[in-house]
Amino acid sequence: MKIVVIGASKGGTAALKVVLGELSAAFPLPIAVVLHRSSKGGRFVRQDAWSGDAA
Numbered sequence: 237m238k239i240v241v242i243g244a245s246k247g248g249t250a251a252l253k254v255v256l257g258e259l260s261a262a263f264p265l266p267i268a269v270v271l272h273r274s275s276k277g278g279r280f281v282r283q284d285a286w287s288g289d290a291a
Contacts, residue, residue: 238265239265239266239267239268240265240266240267240268241267241268241269241270242255242256242267242268242269242270243269243270243271243272244269244270244271244272245271245272246271246272246273248271248272249271252269252271256269
């Protein structure tokens with residue numbers, strides 16, 4: 237089985253949005269995304285981080 241795994245730090249959501257946004261809906265492999273979470277807790281990814289509404 238082949239799978240694409242992408243890892244990023246907390247600040248990597250913008251880059252992930254670009255990379256994943258360029259993929260076709262017909263991309264033939266499953267994709268797993270791993271985001272590093274701060275040990276300080278709190279909200280990790282803003283609700284709008286994946287939409288065009290992020291500031």
